[in-house]
Amino acid sequence: MRHPILLGLLALVLGAAGQAGDVTAGARIVVHGTATGALPCMACHGVGLRGNAAIGAPALAGLPVATTLAALDAIATGRVGHNYVMKNNAVALTPAERRAVADYLATLKPGG
Secondary structure (H helix, E strand, O other): OHHHHHHHHHHHHHHHHHOOOOOOHHHHHHHHHOOOOOOOHHHHHOOOHOOOOHHHHHHOOOHHHHHHHHHHHHHOOOOOOOOOOHHHHHHHHHHHHHHHHHHHHHOOOOOO
């Protein structure tokens, strides 16, 4: 009886690990953008992704992965936000790129 439970737990752990994004790719997108048209996140959200109040760009550093993924999805589908630049960026990112960015942001210390 214990082996099926252990196998199930192992499958859960491996499945969750397989969903993790590439933090290095996320950092590259944040700094350089993508070839498909997403601008560098730093261009608006600032160095260290601490935000830019002058243009209404919120701080991103330290956001939980789920928060970033939900926000990017809501922006891409038009459920929130009216900023065409951010919408175009969210649409330009593939699901894997969104995950990579989210994973990278989660590694950053809030406040820089």
